[in-house]
Amino acid sequence: MTTRTHVVAASALGVALSLAAPAWAQSRDQIRAVGSSTVFPFTTAVAEAFGKTGKFKTPVVESTGTGGGLKLFCAGVGPAHPDIANASRRIKKSEIDQCAGNGVTTMTELKIGYDGIALASSKKAAPVSLSTVLLWKALAKEVPVNGALVANPYKLWSDIDPSLPKAAIEVLGPPPTSGTRDTFNELAMLEGCKKLAEVAKAVPDEKARERACMTIREDGAYVEAGENDNLIVQKLLANPNAFGVFGYSYLDQNRDTLQSAKMDGVELTAETVAAGKYELARPLYIYVKNAHAGVIPGIREFIGEYTSERAMGDDGYLVDKGLIPEPKALRDAARVEAVNLTPLQF
C-alpha cells in the first residue's frame, strides 16, 4: 500500500506539473500593470478601452500599492516581470537604483494628472474652512504649548480655533500602508507644521522636527479606518461630526451626501486642483519599462490610448472616473514624450 500511496501522490503532482510546464516557457502577449490603488481605477479604465479596440488582449492590472508595485516593476526585465507600474507619487532615487541593479535601466515616466485629497464630512454638519496648520494642530501627536512640545491637549475643534465648531476632533483616514496616508502626511501634516515658527524653535534639529511633524496622534482623534474608502463614506454619514480623508473620486461620487472642507479658503474642485490652488493635491504617474516595448505587444499603443484626448482630455472617460487632468499644453507635451518612450532622466 505504501507504494500505491506514493504512486497516487506522485501521479497527481505529475499531472499538475505537466499541465503547467509548457505554459511558463512561452512569452507573454498581454500587458501587465501593477501598483497604486489610487491609479488603479484609471489604468483599468484605459486597459478596458484598449482591450475593446480588439487588436490586443486586455491588459491585466493589479492593485498592489505604489511601493509594492515599484518593487515588482524593478525586479527585472522579461515576461515574468510587469511592464507598467502605477504610482501615486514620483519614483524615488532608491527605487531607480534598485531597478538599475536588476537591469531595468530605461523607463518612461508619464504624469497622468492629479488627485485631490478631500477632508470631507456629512452634509448634515455645518460647512467649515480648515487650513493645513489647523489640521496639523488637530492631528499631531505633540504640539507646541508655551515654547515646548507637549502631548496634544486639543479635544474639540473649538479648542484650536474658537471659530470652529464645538465638536470632538474625529478624523477617519487611511492606515500607514496607504499611499494616500503618505501624501496626507507630506502635504497636510508637514506643510502645516512648517508654517509654525514655534515648532522650529522647540525642535531645532531638522530630522527630529520632520519626524515630530509627521507623527499622528494615537489617542483616538485620528481613526485608522482601513483602505476601503466606501467604508469611510458610510461612517461619515452615521457620524456628522467626523471628517474623512480620501481621494477626490469618492467625494465626486458622493456629492449628494458629503461636503469637503475648504483648505485655506480654497474649495476642492477639479479646477482648483488643476490650477495648483488646492494644497492637498498630488500628481499621479505611470512608469513604462522601455525594454519591453516591442517585445510585449501593444505597449506603445496602450500609452497612446492612455494619453489620448478621449481618455485624459477635459471630457475624457478618465475624468468621469475622478481624474483631474493637466492643462492641455502640458498634456500635449507629455503625450509626445510618452509615445516616443523618452527615457526618464533622474
Next chain:
Amino acid sequence: MTDLVERDAAAVTPSPASTTPPKSRLRSEAFARRLRARHAAERRFRLAGAAAVALAALMLVLLLGSIVAKGASAFLEARIRLEVTLDPADVADRNYAAPLRRALYAQFPQVTDRAGRRVLNDLLSSGAPYELEAMVAKNPALAGTTQTIWVRADDQIDQLVKGGYRRDLPESERGLSDAKVAAADALLASGALAQGFNTTLFTAGDSREPEQAGIGGAIVGSLLTLLVTMALSVPTGIAAAVYLEEFAPKNRWTDLIEVNINNLAAVPSIIFGLLGLAVFLGFFGMPRSAPLVGGLVMALMTLPVIIIASRVALKAVPPSIRQAALGIGASPLQTVLHHVLPLAMPGILTGTIIGMARALGETAPLLLIGMVAFIVDVPHGLTDSATVLPVQIYMWADSPERAFTERTSAAILILLGVLILLNGAAVILRKIFERRW
C-alpha cells in the same frame, strides 16, 4: 422528572436526622423550595439557550437582510429601446456608435445642439456599440435593415431608475444633471426605458463600467482554481489519511507528522500565499495571476483539513469490519479498499466539501500571487490570468461608483448561494450514505 428523582433519593437514603416520615418530607416547605429552585434553574437555562439561538438567528437575518436589500436590485438592469437602422457603410466601418446615436436622436427631435446631444449620448452605456457589434457579428444579414433592439443604459441612468439618486436635491449635489434626469424621464414615460433581468452580471467579465461588469470571469476562475485544488488535494489527502490511519506504525515519526498536520490546519491562509509566491512563482517561475498557482496554493491549504477529516472518518469504521475481512482471507489492501474506505467515504466527502468551500471563499493567499487584479477577459485555461469570486467582491466593494455597491451585494448573494449548495451537498451525501453501527 426532577421530583421523581427527588422521591427516589428520599426513599433510598432517608436522612438519619429527619424525624418526619418520607411522605410528609415530600410536602415539606424546604423540599418545595428546592424543587422550585431547580425548576427555575432549568427554565433559566432553557431561556438562555433560546435567547442565544434567537440572537444568532437575528444576526443572520440582519446580515442576509441587509445584503438582500442592497443587492436584489442588481439582478435587474435598465435597458433602452432603440429603432436602429444599420447603414451598411457604418457596418463596414465598424462604427456602431453612429446608428445607435441616430436612433436615440430620433426619439428627441427637439434636441439639436451639441450639449443636448451629448447628454443623450451619455444615456447609453459605453458598451452599447459593442452589444450591437456582437449582434451583427452573429447575424450579418442585419446590415441594411432596421431593428428594434434593447441596449444597456449607462449605470447612472440605471441607478436613477432604481431610485439611487435623490431627485429633490439641486443638480450640483445630486451628482446627475437635470438634463439627464429629464431625458431619462421622457424615455421612461414612453416605455423606451425599462428594467429587465440582468444577464450581464452572470456572463460578463470585470469592467470599470458597472453596467458592463459581471462575475462570469470570476466564476470560471473560481472553477478552474477549485479544479486544480481538488485534483491535487483530494487524492493526496485521502491517500495520506489511509496510510497514516491503516498502515503506518505508531512511533515518534508518525506522532510528529500528526502534530504537524494539525498545526498546518490552523496556519493563517496568507502564509500559504507567501509560500506560493516564493516557491511556485519565485522558484518554478509559474505565471502570475494563474488559476494553476491559485489552485496549488489552495490545495496546500485544504490538504490538512482533508487529511484530518478523512482520518476521523476512517477511525469511525468499527474494527470488527477489518477483523472480519482479514478473517476470511482478505489482504490488508483489500480490507481497506473493499471495506473500510467505502464505509468511511461519506465522512471523507463531507470533509472534502467543507475544505473546498473554504478554498472557494478565500482571498488572502491569492493577493500575493497576483489574483487580486483587474481582468476583463474570461479565462480559458489554467495559465490564463484569472480572478475568483471573493476577490471580485472585494474589488467591487472598493469602487467609488454607487452602482457597484448593489453589484457587490449581488455577488455576495451568488457566492453565498454556491456555498449553501456545497454545504447542502455535504449534508445530503452524509444522509444518503451514512451507516450507523
